[in-house]
Amino acid sequence: MSQRLVLLGPPGSGKGTQGTLLAAALAIPEISTGALLRDQMARGSALGVEARTYIAQGHLVPDAVVNAMVRDRLGADDAVRGFILDGYPRNVPQVGVLDQMLDELGWRLSAALEFSLAENLVVERLTRRAALEGRADDSEDVIRERLAVYHAQTEPIARVYRERGLLKRVDAAGTVEDVTARVCLALGVAV
Ligand code: ADP
Secondary structure, rough: OOOEEEEEEOOOOHHHHHHHHHHHOOOEEEEHHHHHHHHHHHHHHHHHHHHHHHHOOOOOOHHHHHHHHHHHOOOHHHHHHHHEEEEEOHHHHHHHHHHHHHHHOOOOOOOEEEEOHHHEEEEEEEHHHHHOOOOOOHOOOHHHHHHHHHHHHHHHHHHHHHHHHOOEEOOOOOHHHHHHHHHHHHOOOEE
């Protein structure tokens, strides 16, 4: 059965890492809006130039931009097999837009996986990643702002999916392998 998954969780919770592993194991595309936006920025496209100001400040890129990007990506041939959305939806209005896109495509979500991690571990991981990857939005001020945006705008999404019976919470502490094992258990898949 096709897996159509949404990954939720704070920046630094490891959802990107798990999303990549899971996508490879299930042979379905991983659709990361953060990665798509960084790709546009690297190419210096108009969309990338617009996104850069928001991302550098830890703010969300305007919904219209991200919605159009996801609509486009879900329309590609490989998404028919299933998909893992990482970083989208990121606020409650985006949930509604995704609902509409899926309706039009005749698809239903399989689950929303929420990666939970204590705030001190989140900050620790992001600070470490900043040193390793040098991402422009991983500076201390911007990390703080991204976490604030996460609590205010993204966290409420979990409730929406919980009420639909789609939410599965995964403890994101521990090693990558530990978390992968929990993800597989939650989804009933083998990796
Ligand atoms: P992280 O989850 O580690 O913060 P991402 O790579 O998912 O990093 O996202 C980086 C940035 O890209 C976000 O801070 C935000 O500015 C932008 N972004 C990604 N997805 C969305 C989205 N669905 N809506 C608005 N902005 C987004």
